[in-house]
Amino acid sequence: MLKPIFLAALSLLIAYLYSKLKYKRFKQHARLPQMPSTLLLGHLKTLNDLINKGESDRHPDLLFSEMHKALGRPPIFFVDIRPVNRPLVIVSRHEIAEQISKASRAFPTSIPKTDMxxxxxxxxxxxxLHAPDGKWKALRKRYSPAFAPKHLxxxxxxILEKTLIFVKHLDALAQTGEEFSFATLATNLTFDIIGAVVIDVDLEAQSLDPKHQGELVRLYSELFRTYWGDDFDIPWWLTPHVELKRHRLSKRIDVLMKDMIRRKYAEQQAHGGAKANKPRSILYLSLQDAENLSPELLDETCDQVKTFLLGGHDTVSSSISWVFYWLSRTPRALAAARSELDSLLGTEADPEAVCARLLSPGGPDTVHRMLYISAVIKETLRLQPPSATARYVEHGTGFTVRTPEGEDYCLDGTIIYNCESIIQRDPAVYGDSTDCFMPERWLSSAADGSNSNSNSNIPASAWRPFERGPRNCIGQEFAMIELRVIVAAIARRFDFTKVGLGELVLDENNQPVLGEDGSYGVKSQLYSTRQVNARPVDGMMMKVRLVPENS
Structure with a gap:
């Protein structure tokens, strides 16, 4: 008797689950543009097919860009990756991205970021990075003075002191002619800079022998590598050995970091109220009003320092690598950048002379007057944004966006991904030259390199590598200053040549072939992979030589 009842109940359960799955796959988000879906796998099979059609390690944004084009460039589209993660809505127009990142009555600091x-x-x-609204406001207020332009x-x-070490490494490589990873050298440089700026400590990151680097750098680099690839955000229980390694390395980093913070706080207390020669580090400013270094404050400060080290070295090193890749491919842009530096810094390209000029009383103003250099950086960040933002609203919130065509879509219960790689290559904004490197498009925008396009036809919201709204990147102004200074120090001293992926096409006379867009043609396309943020897949392998004196 029980067996027929059990079978009937099982049949009803299967029918219920089938209808539920069918609804979620084919009806729940049917209004949103999307690729064909399957009942069991959703869009996972589509993504897998796309992966197999190209380089398997290319950044997910490149897959989304391919889906976007296949769908006819809709303003948003849907990607169902359940059960691996919540379903995704990819935002591909800046007007919608702005609705997500701006403050509103319901979301005073914009749509909450997704679980990270x-x-x-x-x-x-x-x-x-993870803090809820109230805590985020307090932290932002506490650290904002350290990121004010005047203080930066x-x-x-x-920055110049650390950059001179970088220059010496490039000098040595120019003598030997050997191939090297520009991204690796740049990462060591930016780690050195951010360590000094944030905690006023020499991290010894620029030693070419990893054994001679500071322990914190070695540990952090090892931890960082565990996040390379497309599987770093899968559930921990699927890769327990990786999670255990991360936990071990993170604990050791915390011990070292907290010891540094305690020592710096003790020095600060001993320093007292003396105004002369006060430390300028971000750590110093954040603790200057602290009556005591409580365990809670120590933990919180340690986490912020780690966050600034992450953001301050990774994205900048990737961006400077792409800057010199594009300059090496675009002779018009390289000549214009060098000409501007000649006019601002004098024709002496020796790094010591450049440093002396930038350290003079007029140095800060000179950095802000690097209009073309800023345009080069902005165009590089447009074509190769190092990161993006993902947000999430719970079911029942009723969060709705409106497309430029006037259609409304409720995005409750989905991860909302502002895909800068698509947004910043929108032909509706950037025209036929959307895939071309054209710094000139930014010359009518703000001279300070900020996210302002007051005199430009490009909407401010269409350039968002640091994202926008209340929870934009706190360090974006510092990143722009750092990038301009590095370019100023090395752009006139060195010529870089890409090897391997992205290598130039040469004609019968062994000369590069100039395309209609003003850039040299390449034998293969260099692309980004995911290593926490987007980075050049091969580490930007290059050769370097000194610029001839009469050139």
């Missing part, structure tokens, strides 16, 4: 617990080993649980310029001597 897989980053906790890198940033810590109290990081400003006090770090110019430090």
């Amino acid at each position: 617990s897989y980053f906790l080993s890198l940033t810590g649980p109290t990081s400003i 310029m006090t770090h110019l001597p430090c």
Whole structure:
């Protein structure tokens, strides 16, 4: 008797689950543009097919760009990756991205960011990156003075000091003619700079022998590598050995970091109220009003320092690598950049002379007057944004966006991904030259390199590598200053040549072939892969030579 009842109940359960799955796959988000879906796998099979059609390690944004084109470039589209993760809505128009990143009555600091617990080993649980609204406001207020433009310029001597070490490494490589990873050298440089700026410590990151680098750098680099690839955000229980390694490395980093913070706080207390020669580090400013270094404050400060180290070295090193890749491919842009530096800094390209000029009383103003250099950086960040933002609203919130065509879509219960790689190559904004490197398009925008296009036809919201709205990147102004200084120090001294992926096409006379867009043609396309953020897949392998004196 029980068997027929059990079978009937089982049949009803199967029918219910089938109808539920069918609804979620084919009806729940049917209004949103999307690729063909399957009942069991959703769009996972489509993604897998796309992966197999190209380089398997290319960044997910490149897959989304291919889907976007296949769908006819809709303003948003849907990607169902359940059960691996919540379903995704990819935003491909800046007007919609602005609705997501701006403050509103319902969301005073914009739509909440999606869960990023897989980053906790890198940033810590109290990081400003993960903080809820109330805590985020307090942290932003506490650290904002350290990122004020006027204060950031006090770090110019430090940036130049570290950059001179970088120049010496390039000098040595120019003599030997050997191939090297530009991204690796740049990462060591930016790690050195951010360590000095944030905690006023020499991290010894620029030693070419990893054994001679500081322990914190070695540990952080090892931890960072565990996040390379497309599987770093899968559930921890699928890769327990990786999670254990991250936990071990993170604990050791915390021990070293907290010891540094305690020592710096003790020095600060001993320093007292003396105004002369006060430290300028971000750590110093954040603790200057603290009556005592409580365990809670120590934990919180440690997490913010780790977060700034992450953001301050990774994205900048990737961006400077792409800057010199594009300059090496675009002779018009390289000549214009060098000409501007000649006019601002004099024709002496020796790094010591450049440093002396930038350290003079007029140095900060000179950095802000690098209009073409800023345009080069902005165009590089447009074509190769190092990161993006993902947000999430719970079911029942009723969060709705409106497309430029006037259609409304409720995005409750989905991960909302502002895909800068698509947004910043929108032909509706950038025209036929959307895939071309054209710094000139930014010359009518703000001279300070900020996210402002007051005199440009390009909407401000269409350029968002640091994202926008209340929870934009706190360090974006520092990144722009740092990038301009590095370009100023090396652009006139060295010529870079890409090897391997992205290598130039040469004619019968062994000369590069110039395309109609003003850039040299390449034998193969260099692309980004995911290593926490987007980075050149081969580490930007290059050769370098000194610029001839009479050139």
